[in-house]
Amino acid sequence: MTTTKKYVLGEEKIPKAWYNLASDLPSPPPAVLHPGTGQPIGPGDLAPLFPMAVIMQEVSTEKWVEIPEPVRDIYRMWRPSPLIRAERLEKVLDTPARIFFKYEGVSPAGSHKPNTAVAQAFYNKQEGVKRLTTETGAGQWGSSLAFAGSLFGLEVEVFMVKVSFEQKPYRRALMETYGAKCIPSPSNQTASGRAILEKTPNSTGSLGIAISEAVEVAAGRDDTKYSLGSVLNHVLLHQTVIGQEAQEQMAMAGFAPDIVIGCAGGGSNFSGLAFPFVGDKIRNKSKTRIMAVEPASCPTLTRGRYAYDFGDTGHLTPLVKMHTLGSTFVPSPIHAGGLRYHGMAPMVSHIKELGLIEARAYAQVECFAAAVQFARSEGIVPAPESSHAIKAAIDEALRCKQEGKAETILFNLSGHGHFDMGAYTAYFAGQLKDEPYDQGALDKALAELPKVAA
Amino acid sequence: MTTTKKYVLGEEKIPKAWYNLASDLPSPPPAVLHPGTGQPIGPGDLAPLFPMAVIMQEVSTEKWVEIPEPVRDIYRMWRPSPLIRAERLEKVLDTPARIFFKYEGVSPAGSHKPNTAVAQAFYNKQEGVKRLTTETGAGQWGSSLAFAGSLFGLEVEVFMVKVSFEQKPYRRALMETYGAKCIPSPSNQTASGRAILEKTPNSTGSLGIAISEAVEVAAGRDDTKYSLGSVLNHVLLHQTVIGQEAQEQMAMAGFAPDIVIGCAGGGSNFSGLAFPFVGDKIRNKSKTRIMAVEPASCPTLTRGRYAYDFGDTGHLTPLVKMHTLGSTFVPSPIHAGGLRYHGMAPMVSHIKELGLIEARAYAQVECFAAAVQFARSEGIVPAPESSHAIKAAIDEALRCKQEGKAETILFNLSGHGHFDMGAYTAYFAGQLKDEPYDQGALDKALAELPKVAA
Numbered sequence: 001m002t003t004t005k006k007y008v009l010g011e012e013k014i015p016k017a018w019y020n021l022a023s024d025l026p027s028p029p030p031a032v033l034h035p036g037t038g039q040p041i042g043p044g045d046l047a048p049l050f051p052m053a054v055i056m057q058e059v060s061t062e063k064w065v066e067i068p069e070p071v072r073d074i075y076r077m078w079r080p081s082p083l084i085r086a087e088r089l090e091k092v093l094d095t096p097a098r099i100f101f102k103y104e105g106v107s108p109a110g111s112h113k114p115n116t117a118v119a120q121a122f123y124n125k126q127e128g129v130k131r132l133t134t135e136t137g138a139g140q141w142g143s144s145l146a147f148a149g150s151l152f153g154l155e156v157e158v159f160m161v162k163v164s165f166e167q168k169p170y171r172r173a174l175m176e177t178y179g180a181k182c183i184p185s186p187s188n189q190t191a192s193g194r195a196i197l198e199k200t201p202n203s204t205g206s207l208g209i210a211i212s213e214a215v216e217v218a219a220g221r222d223d224t225k226y227s228l229g230s231v232l233n234h235v236l237l238h239q240t241v242i243g244q245e246a247q248e249q250m251a252m253a254g255f256a257p258d259i260v261i262g263c264a265g266g267g268s269n270f271s272g273l274a275f276p277f278v279g280d281k282i283r284n285k286s287k288t289r290i291m292a293v294e295p296a297s298c299p300t301l302t303r304g305r306y307a308y309d310f311g312d313t314g315h316l317t318p319l320v321k322m323h324t325l326g327s328t329f330v331p332s333p334i335h336a337g338g339l340r341y342h343g344m345a346p347m348v349s350h351i352k353e354l355g356l357i358e359a360r361a362y363a364q365v366e367c368f369a370a371a372v373q374f375a376r377s378e379g380i381v382p383a384p385e386s387s388h389a390i391k392a393a394i395d396e397a398l399r400c401k402q403e404g405k406a407e408t409i410l411f412n413l414s415g416h417g418h419f420d421m422g423a424y425t426a427y428f429a430g431q432l433k434d435e436p437y438d439q440g441a442l443d444k445a446l447a448e449l450p451k452v453a454a
Numbered sequence: 455m456t457t458t459k460k461y462v463l464g465e466e467k468i469p470k471a472w473y474n475l476a477s478d479l480p481s482p483p484p485a486v487l488h489p490g491t492g493q494p495i496g497p498g499d500l501a502p503l504f505p506m507a508v509i510m511q512e513v514s515t516e517k518w519v520e521i522p523e524p525v526r527d528i529y530r531m532w533r534p535s536p537l538i539r540a541e542r543l544e545k546v547l548d549t550p551a552r553i554f555f556k557y558e559g560v561s562p563a564g565s566h567k568p569n570t571a572v573a574q575a576f577y578n579k580q581e582g583v584k585r586l587t588t589e590t591g592a593g594q595w596g597s598s599l600a601f602a603g604s605l606f607g608l609e610v611e612v613f614m615v616k617v618s619f620e621q622k623p624y625r626r627a628l629m630e631t632y633g634a635k636c637i638p639s640p641s642n643q644t645a646s647g648r649a650i651l652e653k654t655p656n657s658t659g660s661l662g663i664a665i666s667e668a669v670e671v672a673a674g675r676d677d678t679k680y681s682l683g684s685v686l687n688h689v690l691l692h693q694t695v696i697g698q699e700a701q702e703q704m705a706m707a708g709f710a711p712d713i714v715i716g717c718a719g720g721g722s723n724f725s726g727l728a729f730p731f732v733g734d735k736i737r738n739k740s741k742t743r744i745m746a747v748e749p750a751s752c753p754t755l756t757r758g759r760y761a762y763d764f765g766d767t768g769h770l771t772p773l774v775k776m777h778t779l780g781s782t783f784v785p786s787p788i789h790a791g792g793l794r795y796h797g798m799a800p801m802v803s804h805i806k807e808l809g810l811i812e813a814r815a816y817a818q819v820e821c822f823a824a825a826v827q828f829a830r831s832e833g834i835v836p837a838p839e840s841s842h843a844i845k846a847a848i849d850e851a852l853r854c855k856q857e858g859k860a861e862t863i864l865f866n867l868s869g870h871g872h873f874d875m876g877a878y879t880a881y882f883a884g885q886l887k888d889e890p891y892d893q894g895a896l897d898k899a900l901a902e903l904p905k906v907a908a
Contacts, residue, residue, distance in 0.1 A: 004527050004528065073458050076457075077833055147833055150833070173875035176879075177830075177878050179830055376631075377604075379601055418564065425626075428627070
């Protein structure tokens with residue numbers, strides 16, 4: 001008989017420090033460059049946007065970064081998150097593989113994003129900041145920062161990609177319930193927004209545009225800083241509580257993963273689960289496969305170029321070396337809004353170049369089919385983003401079946417899909433398309449990459 | 455400094471038996487009557503609708519009813535649920551009272567409803583049933599039964615009140631994701647539905663009508679039974695895992711509640727938390743206050759008549775003695791759809807008559823204000839139903855402040871509000887009304903109560 005195997009840790013097992021992959025890397029990632037001078041930037045260049053504690057984490061090479069007690073205390077609301085063996089799914093697939101998943105949907109905002117939102121809100125509060133600006137696509141990040149802001153008494157202003165603002169009024173309502181202000185982007189509140197609206201009055205927006213607006217507002221106000229939900233080193237660092245807990249829970253279960261899987265847009269939930277395992281892989285020279293899964297319509301790691309690029313459309317950010325489709329590339333309107341970013345976290349890009357991880361891309365419809373199969377066997381309806389990790393886990397389990405191998409697969413279920421049911425409705429109605437990317441548009445965006453000396 | 459105090463039990467603490475309040479009552483509740491004969495019904499009368507195991511639970515007076523291991527095994531997916539001290543809310547209210555809440559929103563369907571859905575699906579599966587029919591209002595119950603059905607391989611057909619079917623497409627999508635069929639009610643698939651549509655082609659439906667349709671379909675098919683999400687004794691019985699866990703967790707916290715609070719529509723989440731405490735109150739002759747909170751627009755316990763009535767509009771159900779507004783009463787379209795039922799669980803009504811519990815009614819807008827205050831301090835966005843319990847807890851905490859008393863308040867947070875964000879949007883836009891009930895309509899519905907010899 002199938003039984004529920006849920007591995008739960010006591011709250012004393014919430015990690016006391018974040019794990020910094022930079023400490024274990026055989027070579028450091030390329031420097032971040034100033035777009036004007038082409039020279040490496042220093043902490044001072046970032047000070048208008050981020051609190052100093054966060055900037056120091058961004059460049060730290062210490063192995064462990066202590067988690068402040070007030071942050072751990074809020075983690076306690078939902079952490080440690082459960083690790084569950086998907087034995088009912090294994091049975092449906094009739095596979096000898098063991099499938100485990102770490103479930104981050106138990107947070108109040110429904111995803112892994114509060115792991116860093118709480119930390120960022122804490123450091124900003126500590127340094128006297130009154131207001132945070134940020135951008136959001138589908139809304140998981142915006143609602144997580146709104147949640148964190150409400151707990152620390154910080155004002156939060158979220159620039160939400162206009163198409164999502166209109167299509168997903170419930171995520172906006174969630175942000176407002178937490179007391180945040182939600183502005184459709186492009187807006188006329190910033191020069192970046194007005195420039196876009198002048199050229200394209202009906203622009204539906206993009207993450208790159210929304211980032212420009214949020215950065216511009218933060219840079220222009222003394223009491224305001226900017227907060228980013230993925231991509232940067234400190235964000236990935238904060239997410240490593242996921243993988244540290246998972247390592248402890250896999251030990252409880254008595255299995256070490258042969259494959260570790262996460263979906264990847266900017267890279268934060270993937271890194272959160274994977275980085276502690278990547279560190280082990282480096283130190284132990286193990287053969288653990290570590291896989292980032294992205295949408296075929298926004299195939300940064302599998303089809304992008306590893307090059308210096310801007311993080312935003314308005315070109316207000318520094319230049320980072322990453323797998324990119326070009327900052328002017330606009331991904332198709334798939335429902336996994338959190339995966340629609342033109343770039344990839346520099347640290348994830350770097351370890352891909354080092355051969356430490358692999359990447360795979362899936363189309364939208366096959367991911368929804370995997371999500372429904374998962375919901376019907378494991379009871380949890382996944383976020384469209386997370387369904388990419390599920391699809392990869394299922395495919396690997398089916399490969400194990402074919403090869404007669406009892407491998408152990410671990411994936412990150414980064415969030416639930418309760419705010420994405422409109423996408424499921426469209427799937428059941430047969431209205432979802434695979435939304436492949438436009439090769440011509442990609443070639444054009446790549447041709448517009450900034451010229452940087454090697 | 456405020457700290458997070460979350461009381462977590464290991465899975466070995468999931469109760470092994472449900473607690474049956476009937477065993478401790480000073481007098482039994484009035485008999486259930488056959489509508490044709492006016493005589494008490496026997497198990498055989500219910501056999502077309504329910505599996506025999508459930509019927510025997512309905513009339514059991516045993517103190518403990520063993521929970522089958524396969525049911526406990528599925529409970530393990532999310533149980534034991536956490537008990538949390540709302541210390542941040544206490545601080546905002548500046549009250550000497552201690553506020554605790556039991557959080558049932560951690561289930562895959564987001565509410566307490568799976569506690570009984572899983573049990574009912576198990577017993578039906580065991581007795582060879584292939585298909586379950588049920589009704590749902592806002593959709594919490596329908597999606598919970600869909601979830602349970604998917605795990606046991608049962609087909610599930612949900613008659614959803616038409617106005618909710620149209621207003622809440624996301625709950626419907628959740629049911630379909632779990633593989634259930636969702637039909638707007640009144641439908642033309644049943645005689646009950648056709649009768650309503652003939653008289654009122656544009657009927658937006660009601661729970662009473664949807665029950666008639668689901669019962670009619672189950673009664674007419676050999677392989678199909680009916681499943682109810684509240685009101686009946688066996689449903690309340692299954693929910694007592696909530697209160698049993700809460701008792702253990704309150705002991706961990708070192709406080710005994712002076713006041714136990716639950717919102718009440720049909721009565722199931724209220725009973726789930728409260729019944730174990732009511733049993734203690736009877737046995738120990740304690741002064742614990744136990745409070746059911748209902749919407750002012752559907753004030754069953756506070757304004758209804760204690761009388762025999764039908765459970766449905768089509769008058770297909772037996773007669774039960776309960777606080778009722780009359781089976782033809784149509785409550786205002788408030789957003790707490792789960793509280794819009796014309797009657798109250800007979801067992802809850804009975805202990806109200808015995809003076810063991812008290813009742814209170816709140817209007818819609820003040821409940822949303824309480825919900826927002828709670829979300830901003832405790833991080834969890836409550837279901838509109840649960841907000842009634844929060845409002846009562848806040849009012850009691852403010853009374854404690856006025857009286858300078860450090861009482862301990864415990865309430866049931868029966869579900870999260872992630873599927874109800876449209877209601878929050880309306881609240882923030884100032885579009886919510888209090889929707890008081892129509893005294894004339896109530897008088898008329900009460901005048902139509904069935905005549906039953908005392």
